[in-house]
Amino acid sequence: MERADADRVMAFKAEADIGVAGRDEWSYTPTVGVGPLRFGMTVEEVVEATGTLGRTEVGDGARDHAVFSPTWKVAVHRRGAALPSPAVTAYGSQAVGLFCIAADAVTGPQVAYDGIPLVGRDLSELESDLVAYAEATDMPFQYMPEGYAGPDDPGVVMRGQPVGPVLRSRPLFMVPRDGAYTEWDSMPSEEHRLDGRSTA
Numbered sequence: 001m002e003r004a005d006a007d008r009v010m011a012f013k014a015e016a017d018i019g020v021a022g023r024d025e026w027s028y029t030p031t032v033g034v035g036p037l038r039f040g041m042t043v044e045e046v047v048e049a050t051g052t053l054g055r056t057e058v059g060d061g062a063r064d065h066a067v068f069s070p071t072w073k074v075a076v077h078r079r080g081a082a083l084p085s086p087a088v089t090a091y092g093s094q095a096v097g098l099f100c101i102a103a104d105a106v107t108g109p110q111v112a113y114d115g116i117p118l119v120g121r122d123l124s125e126l127e128s129d130l131v132a133y134a135e136a137t138d139m140p141f142q143y144m145p146e147g148y149a150g151p152d153d154p155g156v157v158m159r160g161q162p163v164g165p166v167l168r169s170r171p172l173f174m175v176p177r178d179g180a181y182t183e184w185d186s187m188p189s190e191e192h193r194l195d196g197r198s199t200a
Contacts, residue, residue, distance in 0.1 A: 023107075023108075023109060023110055024053070024109035024110070025109060025110045025111075025112075026103075026109040026110070026111050027111070028111050028112075028113065028156075028173055030153055030155045031155060031175055033098075033101070033173075034101045034103075034111060034173045035109060035111075036049040036050065037049055037050070037088075037090060037098060037101050038098070039097070039098050039099060039175045040096060040097040040098060041092070041097050041098040042092070042097055042098075043058060043072050043074060043092060045098075046074045046090045046092065046098055047074060050074065050076045050088065050090070053076050053078060053079070053087060053088065053109075054076055054077045054078040054079040054087065055076070055077045055079070056074050056075065056076050056077075057074070057075045057077070057086075058072065058073075058074050059072070059073055059075070060072060060073070061073045061091055061188055061189075061190065068093060068095075068177060068178060068179050068180070069093045069094040069095040069096075069178050069179075070093070070094050071091060071092065071093045071094075071188065072091070072092050072093075072094075073089055073090065073091045073092075073188070073190070074089070074090045074092075075088075075089050076088040076089070076090070078107045085104050085106065085107060086104060086107075087103075087104050087107040087108045087109065088101065088102065088103060088104065088108055088109065089101075089102040089104075089190075090102075091188045091190075093177050093178055095177070095178035096175075096177055096178050099174060099175050099176070099177040099186060100172055100173070100174045100177075100186065100187070100188055100191070101172070101173045101174075102159075102170060102171075102172050102173075102191060103118075103119045103170065103171055103173075104119075104161070104170065105119060105120040105161040105163055105168035105169060105170045106120060106161075106163055106168075108120070108170075111171065111173070113151040113153070113156065114133070114139060114151070115133075116129055116130065116133060116151075118151070118156070118158070118169055118171045119169060119170075119171060120163070120168050120169060121168060121169040122166050122167070122168060122169075123148045123158075123160055123167050123168065123169055126148075126149065126158075126169050127148060127149035130149045130150070130151070131149065139152070140152035144157070144158050145184075146160065148160065148169075150171075154182065154183050155173060155174055155175060155183060156171055156172070156173060156174075157171070157172040157174060157183055157184065157187060158170075158171055158172075159171070159172060159191060172187065172191055174186055174187070
């Protein structure tokens with residue numbers, strides 16, 4: 001990564017951490033998991049794995065598609081965070097366990113993809129970084145249906161989350177769930193939104 005791009009990434013990281021107590025850095029391994037969460041975990045295992053991050057709330061996921069088995073979700077609220085939104089939301093199904101992990105743009109842990117921070121980015125800046133990095137390293141990237149760039153990895157689905165006047169990145173780390181062909185088919189209905197509107 002060139003010096004100017006590296007400086008911009010560092011400036012973003014400093015900006016993103018303002019007012020966020022102890023933003024963690026989680027690693028991502030395709031088809032395996034993110035941070036302490038592993039795809040296929042049960043709801044009990046997810047609650048135990050995220051217990052050090054903060055308070056958890058367990059509930060049922062929306063049941064919009066009869067082809068899928070019933071789902072559950074675990075909302076993890078960071079200790080000391082002023083905002084009510086969960087830092088991490090984990091979705092699982094009775095058939096396959098944990099299949100989707102969403103990182104909140106403001107309070108979620110930072111997750112990088114090949115050195116590029118993905119969480120809480122202005123979507124246009126993230127796109128610029130991905131394009132510059134792809135040109136420098138021949139790393140491919142892809143455009144999401146809403147027109148924003150994301151890593152060329154079927155396990156990473158970039159979503160937009162409104163933060164003040166800016167639409168910031170809310171990545172979903174996923175594997176296909178029961179009865180689905182792709183991660184896009186597997187997306188929880190709660191995450192089918194962009195800029196506060198449904199995209200389903």
